[in-house]
Amino acid sequence: MFEKVLIANRGEIALRVLRACRELGVRTAVVYSAADADSAAVRLSDEAVRIGPAPSRRSYLNAAAIVEAARQVGAQAVHPGYGFLSEDADFAEICAQNGLTFIGPRPEVMAALGDKSSARALMSRAGLPLPAGSVEPVPTADAAVEVAGEIGYPVIVKAAAGGGGRGMTVVWTPADLPRAYAKTRATAQKVFGDDRVYVERYLTDARHVEVQVLCDAHGNGVHLGTRDCSVQRRHQKLIEEAPAPALSAATLDTIAETALRGALAVGFTGAGTLEFLVDAKERFHFLEINCRIQVEHPVTEMITGIDLVHEQLHIAAGTPLRLRQEEIRLHGVAVECRVNVEDPDRDFAPTPGRLERFVPPGGPFTRVDTHGYPGYLVGPHYDSLLAKVAVWAPDRELALNRLERALDEFDVAGPGVRTTIPFARRVLDDAEFRKGRHHTGLVDRLLTAPPADTPDPPVTAVTATRPSTTADRPMSD
Numbered sequence: 001m002f003e004k005v006l007i008a009n010r011g012e013i014a015l016r017v018l019r020a021c022r023e024l025g026v027r028t029a030v031v032y033s034a035a036d037a038d039s040a041a042v043r044l045s046d047e048a049v050r051i052g053p054a055p056s057r058r059s060y061l062n063a064a065a066i067v068e069a070a071r072q073v074g075a076q077a078v079h080p081g082y083g084f085l086s087e088d089a090d091f092a093e094i095c096a097q098n099g100l101t102f103i104g105p106r107p108e109v110m111a112a113l114g115d116k117s118s119a120r121a122l123m124s125r126a127g128l129p130l131p132a133g134s135v136e137p138v139p140t141a142d143a144a145v146e147v148a149g150e151i152g153y154p155v156i157v158k159a160a161a162g163g164g165g166r167g168m169t170v171v172w173t174p175a176d177l178p179r180a181y182a183k184t185r186a187t188a189q190k191v192f193g194d195d196r197v198y199v200e201r202y203l204t205d206a207r208h209v210e211v212q213v214l215c216d217a218h219g220n221g222v223h224l225g226t227r228d229c230s231v232q233r234r235h236q237k238l239i240e241e242a243p244a245p246a247l248s249a250a251t252l253d254t255i256a257e258t259a260l261r262g263a264l265a266v267g268f269t270g271a272g273t274l275e276f277l278v279d280a281k282e283r284f285h286f287l288e289i290n291c292r293i294q295v296e297h298p299v300t301e302m303i304t305g306i307d308l309v310h311e312q313l314h315i316a317a318g319t320p321l322r323l324r325q326e327e328i329r330l331h332g333v334a335v336e337c338r339v340n341v342e343d344p345d346r347d348f349a350p351t352p353g354r355l356e357r358f359v360p361p362g363g364p365f366t367r368v369d370t371h372g373y374p375g376y377l378v379g380p381h382y383d384s385l386l387a388k389v390a391v392w393a394p395d396r397e398l399a400l401n402r403l404e405r406a407l408d409e410f411d412v413a414g415p416g417v418r419t420t421i422p423f424a425r426r427v428l429d430d431a432e433f434r435k436g437r438h439h440t441g442l443v444d445r446l447l448t449a450p451p452a453d454t455p456d457p458p459v460t461a462v463t464a465t466r467p468s469t470t471a472d473r474p475m476s477d
């Protein structure tokens with residue numbers, strides 16, 4: 001095992017990684033920006049290195065500054081958390097060149113999987129089903145129209161270099177395709193410096209189901225079951241749960257085993273997540289693979305009893321997996337609610353400010369991952385995730401009740417500060433969600449529905465609500 005690890009992140013995940021290191025007897029150093037000098041991670045870490053001013057481009061995204069910090073403290077490995085440099089193959093390569101172990105997949109594997117077009121081709125070859133569409137990038141608008149004509153509408157145009165919902169356009173009719181194609185290419189060029197796009201059938205009313213895998217450097221791998229992340233707004237997840245609800249045990253097993261086969265086939269190592277869409281007929285389609293620990297990893301930890309960050313550290317240190325698939329048992333249901341410092345009544349605009357009151361929930365089977373504390377100043381520079389409240393219970397009904405109970409206890413207040421808790425409560429109250437029958441359209445339906453306390457207007461026609469087509473804000477996960 002490593003003697004010292006550099007944590008190249010901030011917020012709740014920096015604390016999460018720090019705690020795992022402590023538990024394994026690994027010394028920690030954390031990097032921080034000028035905005036994070038008073039952070040809990042800086043206070044709890046053995047060492048802390050200031051690497052730059054608040055803007056992440058000059059701090060948490062500054063590979064040279066992070067490598068220099070690792071050299072200063074004598075760290076042997078770098079844990080990148082999620083977001084920032086966690087899936088940056090160039091950063092992983094720079095770490096290797098400087099004698100540092102990057103805690104994640106090998107750089108060349110990460111590069112191949114970070115390109116969605118290449119990841120799709122690799123996974124398709126490994127036998128994973130993809131949504132109907134083009135595997136190779138589509139070179140012209142005419143070619144896009146031809147592909148769409150074959151697979152049928154609606155289609156979605158996606159940036160090959162995109163990911164996590166950035167750079168996608170949904171197209172409902174042939175007349176709109178040439179413009180959408182040109183727009184997505186232009187956006188992809190601007191945002192990713194890479195204008196390759198591909199075209200897929202757009203699956204409406206599907207669920208977002210993902211599979212957690214752990215693969216070591218010796219060709220061994222296990223899966224840790226599924227998570228449902230269908231409750232999203234503009235590709236920001238709000239509520240996640242494990243295992244994915246309302247799917248047959250046979251379907252869940254097949255998806256999980258297929259995902260693991262794919263990960264092993266492409267030489268993936270570390271903790272990773274394969275994303276799928278599952279349609280109403282329980283057919284599943286591979287979307288993309290994430291080469292990092294994810295925000296929602298706690299729900300998997302709670303149903304498996306496996307500490308994913310411990311496992312990341314062991315794998316990176318070269319230890320063969322100590323887990324065998326047949327020993328991994330999924331037990332009960334875990335649900336996580338992200339608490340963002342945003343105003344759900346003002347289009348989820350961030351509401352930075354000082355937390356005058358901060359009392360997180362407690363109680364049985366209730367886990368709170370947060371970097372918040374009374375008096376903490378939530379700044380405007382980074383994403384607005386303040387806390388994750390995750391609960392476990394023997395079944396889904398009890399888990400949802402327990403989550404509602406925990407959210408009711410959470411006391412966060414400060415001048416101008418709002419949180420997403422009231423919106424989460426609406427989701428937890430929703431009849432379809434309660435039954436586990438919801439899909440990726442749930443949040444849009446709630447946001448276009450009349451407020452709960454006004455009577456319903458008379459119904460005159462059935463109106464189809466079209467999902468928003470582009471994500472327009474940066475994401476960390």
Ligand code: MV4
Nearest residue numbers: 131156164165200201202203208232287440467
């Ligand atoms: C899709 C899709 C439907 N059809 N691709 C969003 C995040 C990224 N990982 C992939 N995403 C999607 N890709 C096809 N071919 C639906 C999503 C999607 C979604 C779309 C609209 C609103 C919410 C969504 C939540 C999860 C996934």
